[in-house]
Amino acid sequence: MAKVVFENVYKSYPGRRAEDVSVASDISIPKIEGKTNHPLQKSSNHSVSVLRNINFTVEDGEFMVLVGPSGCGKSTLLRMLAGLEELTGGNIYVGDRLVNSLPPKARDIAMVFQNYALYPHLNVYDNIAFGLRRTVNQSLKSPWLENTLTGLTRSLPKALRYLSAQEKEITKRVKYVANLLQIESLLTRLPKELSGGQKQRVALGRAIARNPQVFLMDEPLSNLDAKLRTSTRAQIVQLQRQLGTTTIYVTHDQIEAMTMGDRIAVMNEGKIQQIAPPLEIYHHPVNRFVAEFIGSPPMNFISVTYVAPLTLIHPQFRLTLPETWIKPLQGYKEKQLLLGIRPEHFSLSTSSEQNLAVVVDLVEALGNETYLSVHLAEEKNTTLQVKISGDKAIAIGESLHLAIDPHKIHLFLEDTGESVGITRVGFNK
């Protein structure tokens, strides 16, 4: 096991067309240690910047989830750590080793891809054993003759096969992993004879068998149906706990992020936005992007004016905030701010100055809870998503009064989207 450190990591791709020229040209990209005249660095003036200023540490044994919208650079970052993509700038360490220039094989990292990448002509046993045969510990390496005999007799009936010491060790490892993932009965099948969920397990098994320092998983559940995704999610978390292997798990799914990670790193447009445990991200998002991305349905935003000491004014309502807001709001007197309210922090109430008069546009009754889409009664363009308990029947076109829990609100600066009153603990902007 080992920690993983990203230090000032940059990535840009050479631009192909004039319109590809991007912000990369005004960024001074740090030099890669031990390397000079990196080809990508040289061409950085005409390049597309994909990752910028990535600085964070994944602790030894930690389960870190990297989450962000499609195209924000998650796979690129993982591939750089795995050695499948060159760095444009910065350094990556696994444990105390600088791995920038090491080939993938030497990094002691196992990756699970979205499409599983199984060898179609090899059965499950050999798919799991394949990586082991290449990377097995030198001390276990058998003499040439033994290996040749093993290879030549591999397709013969079991009793006639020759097993080298190395192959015996591999068999032990494959069996251990097959047992762990409950795929013992599948060992002789080819990938085309497996369901999506079974393929996913084999891919996971192949990574686990290598007993690497670090697991990388790139959207490994996205090809599974919803039910299987939920159960496999839990199994991966349990396995990771059991094995204690440092893991970086990439997803665009905020539910996977919330339920799986010790910590979540939220990314957008090639930059880390916030790194924190799931509930801290949910309760204290550092900016509007994080607030909107984590939580489903997403947070609502309404433009309000702050009047000291503790009032937020909107043409349709006035909200009095708890006293804890006095300090964070110093300096924002009479300023326009964005009020953020999660759908689950509204409740049905009666007509009053602090409540919102709304009209219902859409009702999704799920039984246990009901999702509403509503608009402000006097401001048709302001729509809100509301989540309430499922026991009250609500009709489209109905007028409602919504109360906001003032202890649960968020405030953001209108221009930058930064949160008011949240300091970026442990975060490198």
Ligand SMILES: Nc1ncnc2c1ncn2[C@@H]1O[C@H](COP(=O)(O)OP(=O)(O)O)[C@@H](O)[C@H]1O
């Ligand atoms: N080989 C490449 N050449 C140029 N641009 C690339 C290349 N690979 C990825 N990109 C770009 O890098 C960005 C990040 O891609 P990726 O890391 O795959 O995102 P994610 O995994 O978050 O969906 C995308 O805008 C993508 O178009």
Ligand SMILES: [Mg+2]
């Ligand atoms: Mg990707």
